[in-house]
Amino acid sequence: MNILWDFDGTLFDTYPAYAGIFSNVLNDEVSETEVYGKLKISFSHAIDHYQLTKEQVDELDRLKEKLDPTEFLPFDQVEEVLKWADKNVIMTHKDRMGVQAVLAAYGWEPYFTELVTMDNGFPRKPDTAAYQYLHDKYNIDLVVGDRELDLLPAKALGIATCMFQGNSEVADYRLDHYRDFFDVISSEVRPRSD
Known part of the structure; x- marks a missing residue:
């Protein structure tokens, strides 16, 4: 097969690690559980839903790059x-x-x-x-x-x-x-x- x-x-x-950094970028104003649900639809959906600024998206990208693969x-x-x-x-x-x-x-x-x-x-x-x-x-x-x-x-x-x-x-x-x-x-x- x-x-x-x-x-x-x-x-x-991968979603728990992404939800953690997403929540961090949102200053922990949104729970990781809520973010997880949005990420499950798509990363771009979560960005649009939370109306991230360009600066927040750049920060998100920086944090994603720092994640260890074993996470x-x-x-x-x-x-x-x-x-x-x-x-x-x-x-x-x-x-x-x-x-x-x-x-x-x-x-x-x-x-x-x-x-x-x-x-x-x-x-x-x-x-x-x-x-x-x-x-x-x-x-x-x-x-x-x-x-x-x-x-x-x-x-x-x-x-x-x-x-x-x-x-x-x-x-x-x-x-x-x-x-x-x-x-x-x-x-x-x-x-x-x-």
């Missing part, structure tokens, strides 16, 4: 799925250096055949261009993401979708924990034998 993964909130629990924890048992898959690829709006730093911190670089990041220049999700590129190259069987935005391009291309820790009518499958992956998904979608 060839799997296309979102990064933030799907492979790694982003991998979700339990996702590594077992990565080991099981034939090929794993990532499509994310994060920058390549940030993704590579987190993968290197956990020794996970070998699990991924290709990373498509904002540095590749593809339009942002839900545009299908990056997914089409990866699907043409790797014949993707499943897309896993934590937001509907991650699944919409796959659905448009006819690729099976899995929502992680969320709800969406777009999702073919839904998981709260990766320990359930093999019961929920692999029983219906088998890895390639070629």
